[in-house]
Amino acid sequence: MKNTIIAEKETKYKILPILKERYSPRVFSDTPVSELELRTLFEAGRWAPSSYNRQPWRIIWGLKGSKTYDRIFECLSEFNQSWAKNAPVLLLSAFKKVTDDGQENFHALHDLGLFMGNVTVQAQHLGIALHQMAGVLYDKAKKDFNFPDEYHIATSVAIGYYGGDKKNLPIDLREEENPENRTRLVQQEFTFNGNYIQKEELKSSKDKIDSHKKQIMKKINDLD
Ligand SMILES: Cc1cc2nc3c(=O)[nH]c(=O)nc-3n(C[C@H](O)[C@H](O)[C@H](O)COP(=O)(O)O)c2cc1C
Known part of the structure; x- marks a missing residue:
């Protein structure tokens, strides 16, 4: 792996090192990313699962120094332009929001996320980082890159x-x-072995447990 800074955040359970080490940087090494490396990332995305195998993901890509790169850059929000200008590659990700028979494809954005998940993991394996961006001028990007109406731009990625x-x-x-x-x-906030519980309810039951614990501790101390 080239030029990798390891982000070793402690995980509660042991997970794959490449998942643990990944993060979204806003600075990148000068080492260029080649078209071959980029094709390898897209190949990883290509094999992601998707609803009915519809593969609704679409990617516009540009290497730094190219016209396409500059055109993608022009579609970023001002904030994202302030740091993404150093990235060796810029992408736009889009998805086809309808099925071939014209129905809404409710899972298209989900499937694009799976595509990007595969790309992210493959990239991390190669020491390459991704920084996804929601701060994109969507209408401009859609128009500038000639997407028909049935497509949505989702993100840009540095x-x-x-x-x-x-x-x-x-x-x-x-x-x-x-x-x-x-x-x-923490996992208790988003995993439920039963009904969904609102965060406020979780907090109030945690408060109840804490106060119960305090009462027990007080009783134990009173015994001494
Ligand atoms: C869909 C999506 C949109 C994001 N949009 C932006 C953005 O516009 N600008 C930015 O600086 N970071 C953006 N991020 C990066 C997140 O802030 C970052 O992933 C999050 O804080 C977790 O940090 P980590 O990726 O380093 O673990 C985005 C991430 C995702 C997945």
Whole structure:
């Protein structure tokens, strides 16, 4: 793996190192990503599962220095332009929102996510990082890149090898460039072995348990 900074956030359970080490940087190494490497990432995406095997994902890609790269860059929000200009590759991801018989494909965005998941994992295996962006001028991108009405633009993605100098970032973003600060919900907040429970309910039952624990501790202390 080239130029990889390892982001070793502790996980509660043991997971694949490439999942644990991945993060979304805003600086990248100068090492270019070749078309062959990019094709390898797309190949990983190509084998993702999709509803009815519809494969609704579509990708526009450009290598730094090319006209397509500049055209994708022009479709980014101002904030994303402030850092993504250093990325060796820029993508636009889109999905076909209808089926061949004109019905809404309710799972198209889901399937594009699976595609990107495969791309992300394959990239991490090669020491390449992805930073996905929702901050895109969707209408402009759709028009500029000639997508018909039945398509939606979903994201732009900056791609490059891990590494690079934080000084290339606007000052306020330099501090955020710290993979050690990555945080996640605890599993109890999003997994339910039964009915769904609202976060507030979870909190109030946790408070009840805490207060119950306190009462028990008090009783034990009173016995001493
Ligand atoms: C669909 C999607 C849209 C995102 N949009 C942006 C964006 O517009 N700008 C940005 O700087 N980061 C963006 N991010 C990056 C997230 O903020 C980042 O993935 C999240 O904070 C978790 O950090 P990690 O990927 O380093 O674990 C986006 C990520 C995803 C998956």
